[in-house]
Amino acid sequence: MSDTFLPLPVNKRIFHWLNQSTLLFIIYSSVTVFVIYTCMYGFRKPYTVGLYEGITYLGVSYKVCLVIAQVIGYMISKFIGIKFISSIRPKKRGNYLLICIAVAWTSLFLFAIIPPPYNILCMFINGLPLGMVFGLVFGFIEGRRTTEIMGAMLAVSFIFASGLAKTIGKWLLIELNTSEWWMPFAAGGIFVGPFLVFVWLIQQLPPPTSDDIAARNIRLPMTNLERKLFLKQFWIPMTFVVIAYSIFTIVRDFCEDFGNELWTETGYKNNVGIFANTSIIISLIVLLFIAAFFLIKNNKLAFRLSHYLVILGLTLIIFATILYNLKSISTITWMLTATSGLYLAYLPFNCLYFERMLSTYKMTANIGFLMYIADAFGYLGTVIVLLIKEFVSIKYSWVDFFSMLFYTAGFIGIVLMVITTIIHSNFIKKLNVT
Secondary structure (H helix, E strand, C coil): CCHHHCCCCHHHHHHHHHHHCHHHHHHHHHHHHHHHHHHHHHHHCHHHHCCCCCCEECCEEHHHHHHHHHHHHHHHHHHHHHHHHHHCCHHHHHHHHHHHHHHHHHHHHHHHHCCCCCCHHHHHHHHHHHCCHHHHHHCCCCCCCCHHHHHHHHHHHHHHHHHHHHHHHHHHHHCCCCCCCCHHHHHHHHHHHHHHHHHHHHCCCCCCCHHHHHHHCCCCCCCHHHHHHHHHHHHHHHHHHHHHHHHHHHHHHHHHHHHHHHHHHCCCCCCCCHHHHHHHHHHHHHHHHHHHHHHCCCHHHHHHHHHHHHHHHHHHHHHHHHHHHCCCCCHHHHHHHHHHHHHHHHCHHHHCHHHHHHHHHCCCCCHHHHHHHHHHHHHHHHHHHHHHHHHCCCCCCHHHHHHHHHHHHHHHHHHHHHHHHHHHHHHHHHCCCC
């Protein structure tokens, strides 16, 4: 029998199908990255619905100790990733994803069997590998004509996955009476199977086509020299972007890690579905805005508009918080609107802003390098604010605290993004970018 009529191995068959249909490729890759990153959150966020009441360590509430420990691990991972993720070879990404989740889940098992305060170290270990997952996943989809659509799905998984992970954590606590110590490990176990399946699926993606490379520039592992040359040329606008992104990261992390306290304070303590319900609505809003950039073929135009999208999100944050403080809208309306605005400001950097920046300037670089610079300093800021919050004696309600965070992100963020817009406009004129 001719080889022409022999069935292809499953992986080669998938590879062939994806090369034949752009629509199938978009659906396949979007669903795959969405599920993988959603599963990652199942190992990272469920513990945040635990209150760990009546326990302190060195005068700090125990939950804050756990949050700080995990964020420090995550932050260190981002600093390491500036070099590691930007230089990794594509064929190794899948294996590293499996190693990362194995280490993270093991740390949650140790968290359950090691008594406090020693299990704080387990949460630090948990954050170290999970910080690498974004760069490993995004490496599969960057530098393509359809990156915005796939990146939007990956980015909105941040919102949906956080709500889903916390909903599962709260369900384990309330419905199954799982202890706060075993709940994170049990929640992670729910996500292991889907994670393994979809890591295998993502490895079947074909590389960028010649048309992709022509439209978005080739993305290759970077050398030390290439990283230095990029920063030498773009350190000024990157400084403003990193400061703005750090502020957005701080506010986002507080929304995720202490949203349960806000909902409890405002009368939603036993509402199991509050996280998933609000996160689904926010995800759909943000997905619509970001994915629409796929329609803009001109990289320079899309890059400029990405600045305006961030400013729009920040404006929503400010107005929603003003209306809530004036008692003109409900808590749910406030959090839906303000959090939607926050993610409209935060998520473009994860899937749109840097993608179009590299395509505009046609620099030899990759998203992992730029994203991990921004993330590293963003999580450093989160750690600093967490420590200030605990050790500076200020009486506040969670509503007041979140209002302060939203106002800070909104007003300072708008100023920084306007400055960045002006700088890049001058750069584009100077370099005569078409």
